[in-house]
Amino acid sequence: MRETVTAPATPKAPGADEPHGPGPGPQPGRTGAADRLRALAADGRIAAEYPAVPALLAELSQGDDAFAALQRAGRLLAREDPGAIHALHPGAAPATVAITGHGTLDALTAPLTAEFARHGIPLTTLTGDHDAWQRDLQDTASPLYRPGTDLALCLLDDRIVFGELPVPWGPEDAARAVAAKLALLERLAGHYAEHGTGTLVLNTLPLLRRHLHQLVDHRSRTELSFLWREFNAGILRLAVRHPRLHVVDLEPLIADGGPVRDSRLAAYAQVHLGEELLSRYAREIGHLARTLRGRAKKVLVVDLDNTLWDGILGDDGPDGIAAATTYRGEAFGAFQRTVRQLGSQGVLLAVCSKNDREPVLAVLRDHPDMALREADFVRINADWQPKDGNLRDIAARLNLGVDSFVFADDSPFECGLVASSLPAVSVVRLDEEPALHIDKLLADGWFDVRELTAEDRLRAGQYRSEAERQGLLDTTGSFEEYLHALGVRVELSPVRDHEIARVAQITLRTNQFNLTTRRLQQADVRRLLASPGHLVLAVRSRDRFGDNGVVGAVFARREGDVLHVDNTLLSCRVFARGIEQSVFAALLAHARDTGARTARASYRPTAKNHRVRDFYPSLGFATVTAGGAAPDDAAPDGAEVFFEHALEELPERPGHVHVDARFS
Incomplete structure (x- = not known):
């Protein structure tokens, strides 16, 4: 596989260096944005001044020529080294994307680079050999399975079926071929789910008129059309069965764009998917990468x-x-x-x-x-x-x-x-x-999430109830009186099956009260739940104004007489109500009661979680040492800090919180 390193970004405003006087204000200008990006590249300043890149790309994404403009920008950005970007700006966490498929996919690298950079993600791409997709998915030594590969893109087209049909052929031949291909994809997806560490991305396959109209009778065309739709539906259903699989449906992208491909390039260069379609696909992959990193907008x-x-x-x-x-x-x-x-x-x-x-x-x-x-x-x-x-x-x-x-x-x-x-x-x-x-x-899927949870549907009502809580606070004499009047009740127990999606979402989207910022997908949460010695606890809360649902999580593991707390998370909606102190009072008491002599934890500072840096010390944890590598989204000076609690004098539970804690 060929490795391509490509460039970064975190947000900065369009025209941030331009004065704002009276008049129409800052305007999007695609030509100006392209010129500024070319100037940065010519001066070798993209890495040093990467915060300007997303804003420039945002300008380029406006208008009818957006995809062509972003392709050009992507070719410039592809020359940059993500490692160098990350060294200068620790907040720009690089991603690695392995690409395999049936046809020639060289045209995908530039738009992928630009779309990732729009979301502040420097990109390394690993591009496979021509038509090596099946081998790459079968071989656990291929880059698709390499540790650190975030996304494994397997981009397929109609030729994986029609290229294998006999001549002459009929609907029954196509039916056998698509059934065999679907069974193959099912096996390969299961293989990746078992051995892969990233997210595998497949796609539905377009049915071209040139194939459909090789059948001269309408009945045969109808049969081919519906079996092809059933084939694509089967590919989409794979994503429901395999949590590490995502399927991009190409049909809406084709409906919004131009032709699927150029027939001349398909015949002479094996380019079976056109540049605009690949650019639209790259945009969807950029949205997926942003979602997997917990950057969905709220x-x-x-x-x-x-x-x-x-x-x-x-x-x-x-x-x-x-x-x-x-x-x-x-x-x-x-x-x-x-x-x-x-x-x-x-x-x-x-x-x-x-x-x-x-x-x-x-x-x-x-x-x-x-x-x-x-x-x-x-x-x-x-x-x-x-x-x-x-x-x-x-x-x-x-x-x-x-x-x-x-x-x-x-x-x-x-x-x-x-x-x-x-x-x-x-x-x-x-x-x-x-x-x-x-x-x-x-257009940009700002609110995309992997799966909608019950808490998502209730979120607006939960935020509106904050007005009632504020009214109570305004009418009580002190904050302590307010907390007692609020009637906070907390339930702490292992994550239930229907809560796995919500707990994974909390790890992805919670930034302020997130002690280590380790991001987990649903498959990761399930794996930890099934691992002996691990505690994966959901924190649920309610009060006199309503049920807040699952508002936090604790990940811990027991090794002999030591309890290791791997992460603690709490939604910003329920800060400062004594919930986190109550949870840890119960957790540490349980650890001591079951024979633990020590609890250990760590804090990995980022630009957003500084308010919880003293959380563990406030519970009686002593600082052991600081050091180690900073997390991907750490503040520049952020080194991991380690803590230890002897479990001799446990923290007190706040008196205004009622806790129901169960650990099995």
């Missing part, structure tokens, strides 16, 4: 005027705006329904609008056109303050970082302002054409 913040409805409320009044009944209004209504659909799946919705608050609330409560209502939003900031400041306010009130935010607005000025002052926010630049709002919002 909050969608939307503007109102000419974003959720047609018109300007302050000028036109409630009777002059529309989200239904007119041609343009219907397009805005469709956008509202899409936003609400996202909200129903755990995406937190908020408003950031330059408007007077009371008229906005009146529209959201009573206007007949609205698909979105006041109750759909966890926060409504409608005032005349700068929008970057309002986004900071929303983040503070939700106890989330702005890097969890997506901001959608039709104003180039507001989009430029937010991109410049809050580069961690992902900006969706809408425009005057509301029919395109949905496509622009969904």
Whole structure:
């Protein structure tokens, strides 16, 4: 296999070095972004100034020529060494992607490099030999199985079937061939699930007219069409059975793009998938990589005027705006329904609008056109303050970082302002054409997760209940009185089967109260649950205002008379309620009662978990030593710190918390 190292990125604003005066504000400029990227490459400054790269790529991703522009950018970035980038910027954790397949796939490297760089991930690609996919999947010594390979891409096309058919052939021959190929893929996926350490990615296969129309009768064409769809459905079902497998469905990508391939390149160079389709595929793989690293966004913040409805409320009044009944209004209504659909799946919705608050609330409560209502939003900031400041306010009130935010607005000025002052926010630049709002919002899969959990569906309601808790806090004399009145109840016990997806999600998405930032997939959680001596504990909480569900997890293992705590995590929604202290009081008591003499733990500092650096010392752990390699997302000066507890004097459980702890 050939190894290609490719380049990095973490966010910085578009035009961050340009002055902001009065006028239209920062504008997306694809030509300017390309020129700036070429200048960085020419001066050899990409590695040193990598924070500019994602913003430049974000500009290039706008417009009809986005995929071609990103391909060109990817070729520049592919010259950089991810190891050198990581050495300069420890927060830019490199990824390794092994690529195998049936046809010639050289054109995939550049768009993959660009798409990964958009999400702050330097990339090393390992490209296999032509048509070696079956051998690569069978051989555990191939780079697909190499430790440290994050994604193993096996990119297939229709030739794996039609290239093996006899001449002449009929639907019955195709049926036998696809059944054999599906059985082969099932075996190979199972083999990878058993021996691989990364995520295997397969894809559905396009059915081309040139094959379908070799059958001259309509009945045979119909038979081939439905057996091909059953073949693709079978490939998709493999992902349900194998947790280390992901399947990219090429059909929607083909529907949105151009032809599947160029027939001349397919005939002469064995390029069976075209450059634009490969670029769209690369974008999906970039989204997958971001998801696997726990970087899914949590909050969608939307503007109102000419974003959720047609018109300007302050000028036109409630009777002059529309989200239904007119041609343009219907397009805005469709956008509202899409936003609400996202909200129903755990995406937190908020408003950031330059408007007077009371008229906005009146529209959201009573206007007949609205698909979105006041109750759909966890926060409504409608005032005349700068929008970057309002986004900071929303983040503070939700106890989330702005890097969890997506901001959608039709104003180039507001989009430029937010991109410049809050580069961690992902900006969706809408425009005057509301029919395109949905496509622009969904283009980058900002909210993608591997699996939706019950907690996801309840998240918005849980955040809204925070207002009731805040009301209780405001009416009590002290924080201690508030905690006693809250009535916190905690359940600590081994993770149940239906909670595995949620616990894996916590390891991926929790950054603040995450002592080691070790990320786990569902298969990893299952493996630990099945391992003798391991404790994989779910932390569940509720109080007088409702059930918070699974809010944390503890990973530990017993070796003789030593309890090793591998990681501790807690959702930011339930900070400062005594939950974490109660959990450890129960855990350490159980360890001592079952013969342990020592508990050991560690803390790996990152840019986001600094607030828990003193967590273990606060429970009576003594610092043993500091050192070792920093984690991938560690702060530059972050070295792992090790702690030990003699289990002689255990921490006290906070008196206001009721704990139900079971360890088997």
